[in-house]
Amino acid sequence: MYYFVVLREKGAAYYGASVPGVPGLTAYPRMRLLAVDAVHADKEVYAGVHQSVLGEIGFRADTRVYSTQVEMLSEFDKWYGSAHGADSLTGEGKLHLSNAEIGGNWTVYEGEFARTKRGLIATGATNVAMLKLNAPVGLVHVVIHTSDKAMGGMALIWRAKDEKNYWSFEVGSRQCKLSVNEDGSWHSFPAAKGHYLAPNAENVVQVADDGENIRLHLNGDLVYGTSLSDTRLGDGTGVGVRVAGSTDNATVHSFEAHPRDMPIPKAFDLGNAWFEQGNHVVVECAFEGPPGDLAGRTTKVGARIWKKDIGRGVIQSIGGRGAKVLATVEKPCPDRTAYTIEWHNPTFADVEVKITPPGMRKGMREKGRGGLIFWQDGLNYITLSLFLGDFPAMSIAAFFYRDGYEELYDAVWSNIGNRVHWGVPYDFRVVFDGKRFLAFINGEPVLYRALSDVYADWKELVISRVGIVANWEWGTDTGSVFHNFVVRDRA
Numbered sequence: 001m002y003y004f005v006v007l008r009e010k011g012a013a014y015y016g017a018s019v020p021g022v023p024g025l026t027a028y029p030r031m032r033l034l035a036v037d038a039v040h041a042d043k044e045v046y047a048g049v050h051q052s053v054l055g056e057i058g059f060r061a062d063t064r065v066y067s068t069q070v071e072m073l074s075e076f077d078k079w080y081g082s083a084h085g086a087d088s089l090t091g092e093g094k095l096h097l098s099n100a101e102i103g104g105n106w107t108v109y110e111g112e113f114a115r116t117k118r119g120l121i122a123t124g125a126t127n128v129a130m131l132k133l134n135a136p137v138g139l140v141h142v143v144i145h146t147s148d149k150a151m152g153g154m155a156l157i158w159r160a161k162d163e164k165n166y167w168s169f170e171v172g173s174r175q176c177k178l179s180v181n182e183d184g185s186w187h188s189f190p191a192a193k194g195h196y197l198a199p200n201a202e203n204v205v206q207v208a209d210d211g212e213n214i215r216l217h218l219n220g221d222l223v224y225g226t227s228l229s230d231t232r233l234g235d236g237t238g239v240g241v242r243v244a245g246s247t248d249n250a251t252v253h254s255f256e257a258h259p260r261d262m263p264i265p266k267a268f269d270l271g272n273a274w275f276e277q278g279n280h281v282v283v284e285c286a287f288e289g290p291p292g293d294l295a296g297r298t299t300k301v302g303a304r305i306w307k308k309d310i311g312r313g314v315i316q317s318i319g320g321r322g323a324k325v326l327a328t329v330e331k332p333c334p335d336r337t338a339y340t341i342e343w344h345n346p347t348f349a350d351v352e353v354k355i356t357p358p359g360m361r362k363g364m365r366e367k368g369r370g371g372l373i374f375w376q377d378g379l380n381y382i383t384l385s386l387f388l389g390d391f392p393a394m395s396i397a398a399f400f401y402r403d404g405y406e407e408l409y410d411a412v413w414s415n416i417g418n419r420v421h422w423g424v425p426y427d428f429r430v431v432f433d434g435k436r437f438l439a440f441i442n443g444e445p446v447l448y449r450a451l452s453d454v455y456a457d458w459k460e461l462v463i464s465r466v467g468i469v470a471n472w473e474w475g476t477d478t479g480s481v482f483h484n485f486v487v488r489d490r491a
Contacts, residue, residue: 001016001017001018002016002017002018002028002031002264002270002273003015003016004016004017004031004264004268005047006073006076006081006082007045008038008079008081009079010038010039010040010041010079011036011037011038011039011040011041012036012037012040012045013033013035013036013037013076013081013082014033014034014035014036014037015031015032015033015034015082016031016032016034017029017030017031017032017264018273018445019273019275019438019445019448020275020445021440021443021444021445022444022445023213023444024210024213026260026261028264028270028272028273029263029264029272030261030262030263030264031261031262031263031264032138032210032260032261032262033082033138033139033208033258033262034139034208035139035206035208035217036139036141036206036256038141038143038204038254039143039202039204047068047070049065049068051063058409059409059411059413064450064453066270066271067270067271069267069268069269069270071265071267071268072267073265073267075265076265078101078102079254080101080102080256081256081258082258082259082262083102083103083256083257083258084102084103084133084134084135084137084257084258084259085100085102085103085104085131085133085137085239085255085256085257086100086101086102086103086255086256086257087100087101087102087103087106087131087255088101088119088253088254088255089115089119089120089251089252089253089254089255090115090116090117090118090119090120090253091115091116091117092115092116093114093115094108094112094113094114094115095108095112095113095114095115095120095129096108096112096113096129098115100131103131103133103257104131104132104133105131106129106130106131106240107129107130107131107132108127108128108129109128109129109130109163110124110126110127110128110163111123111124111125111126111127111128111243112124112127113127113129113241113243116251118145118251118253119143119145119251119252119253119254120241120251120252120253121246121247121250121251121252122243122245122246122247123246124246125244125245125246126242126243126244126245127241127242127243127244128157128163128240128241128242129240129241129242130157130160130163130166130238130239130240131238131239131240131257132160132237132238133237133238133239133257134237135237135259135260136159136209136211136234136235136236136237136259136260137158137159137209137237137239137257137258137259137260138208138209138210138258138259138260138261139206139207139208139209139257139258140156140158140206140207140209140239140255140256140257140258141204141205141206141207141254141255141256141257141258142156142204142205142241142252142253142254142255142256143202143203143204143205143252143253143254144171144197144202144203144204144205144250144251144252145201145202145203145250145251145252145253146173146197146198146199146200146201146203146249146250147199147200147249147250148199148200149199149249149250150173150174150199151172151173151197151245151247151249151250152172152173152243152244152245153170153171153172153177153242153243153244154170154171154172154197154205154241154242154243154244154247154250154252155168155169155170155171155241155242155243155244156168156169156205156207156239156240156241157238157239157240157241157242158207158209158236158238158239158257159209159232159233159234159236159238160233160236160237160238160239160240161233161236161238162238164181164182164183164184165181165182165183165233165236166180166181166233166236166238166240167179167180167181167214167232167233167236168180168181168242169205169207169216169223170242170244171195171196171197171203171205171218172196172197173196173197173199174193174196175191175192175193175195175196176191176192176195176196176216176218176223177189177191177192178214178216178223178224178228180230180232180233182232182233189224189228192223192224195218195221195223196218197218198219203218203219204217204218204219204220205217205218206218209260210260211231211234211260212229212230212231212234213227213228213229214227214228214229214230215227215228216228239257241255273448274433274436274438274448274450275438276348276350276431276433276438276490277350277431277488278348278349278350278431278487278488278489278490279488279490279491280488280489280490280491281301281486281487281488282301282302282344282487282488282489283299283301283302283304283341283485283486283487284299284300284301284302284484284485284486284487285299285300285301285302285304285306285484285485285486286300286320286322286483286484286485287317287318287320287321287322287323287482287483287485288300288317288320289317289319289320290317290319291316291317291318291319292316292317293308293314293315293316293317294306294308294315294316294317294323294339295307295308295339297317299341299485302341302487304341304342305341305342306339306340306341306467307339307340307341307465308337308338308339309338309339309340309375309378309465309467310336310337310338310373310469311333311334311335311336311337311338311470312334312335312337313325313326313327313333313334313335313337313470313476313477314326314337315337315339315468315470315482318481321481321483322356322481322482322483323468323481323482323483324479324480324481324482325337325358325370325470325477325478325479325480325481326479327470327476327477327478327479328478328479329364329365329366329478332367332475332476332477332478333369333470333476333477333478334476335472335476336383336469336470336471336472336476337469337470337477338373338375338383338467338468338469338470339467339468339469340373340375340465340466340467340468341465341466341467341487342464342465343463343464343465343466343487344489345463345489345490346434346462346463346464347433347434347460347463348432348433348434348463348489348490349374349431349432349463349466349487349488349489350429350430350431350432350487350488350489351372351374351429351430351431351432351466351485351486351487351488352427352428352429352430352484352485352486352487352488353372353427353428353429353468353482353483353484353485353486354425354426354427354428354482354483354484355368355370355371355386355425355426355428355480355481355482355483356423356424356425356480356481356483357370357386357388357420357421357422357423357424357426357480358422358423358477358478358479358480358481359422359423359478360422360423361422361423362390362422363390364390364422365389365390365478366388366389366422366478366479367388367389367475367476367477367478368386368387368388368389368420368422368477368478368480369385369386369387369388369470369471369472369473369475369476369477369480370385370386370428370468370469370470370471370477370480370482371383371384371385371386371396371428371468371469371471372384372385372428372430372466372467372468372469373465373466373467373468373469374430374432374437374461374463374466375463375464375465375466375467376461376462376463376464377464378404379401379402379403379404380401380402380403380461380462381401381461382398382399382400382401382432382437382451382461383398383399383401383469383471384396384397384398384399384430384437384439384447385397385399385469385471385473386420386428386480387413387473387474388420388422389474389475393415393416393417394415394416394417394418394419394420395413395414395415395416396413396414396416396439396441396446396447397411397412397413397414397471397473398411398412398413398437398439398447398449399411399471399473400451400454400455400458402455402458410454410455411473412447412449412453412454413447414439414446414447416441416446419441419442419444419446420441425483426441426442427440427441427442427443428440428441429443432461432463434460434461434462434463435450435451435452435459435460435461436448436449436450436451437449466487468482468485
């Protein structure tokens with residue numbers, strides 16, 4: 001993860017970046033604006049790093065900070081920072097055809113707007129104004145200053161193609177509402193009556209949009225409680241405001257629209273995160289053949305022979321439908337059990353397998369502990385596996401067996417939310433170069449570490465074998481099924 005906080009004369013802007021494939025973020029060396037604080041005006045602030053959780057039931061602190069920098073950014077010296085469309089909306093005169101501070105001229109399609117010292121007011125029955133920008137927006141932000149009088153709706157407009165095609169997020173004194181206008185026909189989502197403008201206050205409205213997922217905020221609260229997925233009008237580049245009725249009692253100011261991503265300022269050189277993937281299939285196995293123990297069988301591609309290296313459990317072929325951990329709720333796998341094949345490249349392996357966790361739903365006492373193993377010898381290996389059970393959360397965990405010893409609380413893990421479900425197959429992939437690993441679920445990166453992050457003097461693991469594992473983590477597996485085992489190398 002890369003985090004950037006850009007301080008402004010008032011408030012700050014918050015950006016993020018990561019490796020490819022992380023939802024909600026873009027890949028370094030580009031970044032995405034995640035939020036704007038246009039309210040706070042503290043005289044002094046301090047840069048720092050903070051870890052919100054220091055461990056759980058004995059686990060070590062997991063976060064590693066690789067670099068920090070503080071810079072003066074001349075390209076962000078305006079109040080609107082990285083915006084490609086922005087206007088304070090203050091001053092005098094009509095809004096129509098007036099210049100925004102950046103982004104071109106305003107066009108008023110309906111009603112009338114006027115600039116004042118405090119901000120924009122509307123004077124028509126329905127009022128619509130837009131800026132045509134040169135790229136779609138990833139975040140639109142505005143401040144609405146209210147009085148003690150109730151008011152109708154003020155809306156942010158984005159994904160606009162013209163005056164009859166755009167999205168609208170409307171906030172009022174009694175509710176909020178998301179709508180889309182297509183060819184002049186309105187389609188509205190249910191009103192969010194638990195969110196509304198506060199009287200006699202500066203209310204902050206923000207829309208975040210990556211082109212597929214939309215997040216709506218009013219005064220820092222996430223309206224609708226989640227992201228909304230919709231790609232309609234996704235290439236529209238227009239933004240603006242829409243006001244129902246006149247607003248002598250309220251003003252709009254500090255309008256800013258930012259692109260979906262942008263280059264990280266040249267002043268920052270935090271280094272590219274490690275991200276590699278294999279592109280040449282060397283081994284492939286669908287666990288074909290008659291039912292029976294996997295040990296001694298040969299992969300269809302690569303002609304590698306399966307061997308059981310760890311444990312008293314059994315993983316057996318189930319007649320072309322995969323390889324199943326021979327276990328049940330009443331009789332789970334007796335311990336960590338791993339089957340491996342020989343691997344030729346000691347410094348790189350990209351291993352992928354499809355896994356179906358046992359059970360159908362929470363409450364059946366099933367435990368999914370299926371995963372992958374990278375093996376140097378009987379005294380040195382690492383495992384990465386799923387933790388699924390009747391618990392509030394699921395996770396992917398990495399365990400480290402080094403010089404014949406494993407410290408359980410040195411394991412590192414990542415909460416994966418609802419990315420995996422009982423009885424539903426998922427793709428589990430781990431890329432490891434002997435020094436660093438990156439784990440994926442259904443193509444999404446979910447866990448990264450370097451061995452030296454865990455043990456400072458552990459420089460590398462020689463990869464001599466790779467395979468599948470039914471792991472131990474507060475219980476053992478009750479019947480996971482492995483399908484389509486694939487190992488890739490770098491061409």
